Amino acid sequence: MKLKKISDLKRSLEAGTIDVRELIEDCILAGTEFRIHPLGFVASTILVEKQFKVRLHIWPPIGLHEQSADCTIHDHVFEFTSWVLAGAVENIDYPDFKVGSGRSAYSTTYSGVKSVLTRTSMTLELGKAVRKTISQGESYEVKAGCLHETRLAGESGAVTLLITRDTGKASPMVVGSVNGEYQYEFERRIVGLDELRGYLNGIC
8 A cells, every 4th residue: 555645545544445554564664753652652644745644553452651641631733533443442522621720731842752741820620521432444533622532442452543634723732630740751762663563463
């Protein structure tokens, strides 16, 4: 599978004709970088067209180091549709969040391959959580600026593919504990080929 245009890829996703292992192998052959993401998965950007990007996420069944288990709720500077190519994930939306006293808001900045969370003076109440499990062959959408978190569902691992569209929002927000650290730093290190193949065992 040779990836050239996002529109062609989207049609294949909607038709359910993507071979996930072939897709990943093609990315490897093309020299695509895979990096550890602070939210506990392996991430790679595999196509870029103007404000659109295609991002591949690999969720190992063993789980990966997160920058903090208290800092998984976040928003985005882009909107996206995510297709589950293997396994299943749970998406949790927080549509009713408001200024309150329950959780601390962190700003996100980037320095090279490091991402840095810094606690702000803003505090939030999250409100009711809306949960949805998305299985292989299904998709879900998240708008820019909406608080959510995505978790691996089950123990077999998962692969998801996102098509994102940048919206111009200044920087993403992460929600953490009011008793959390003032600052968190995370190095998004490159994942080696053997390590990556190990993560894929049992997924696809």
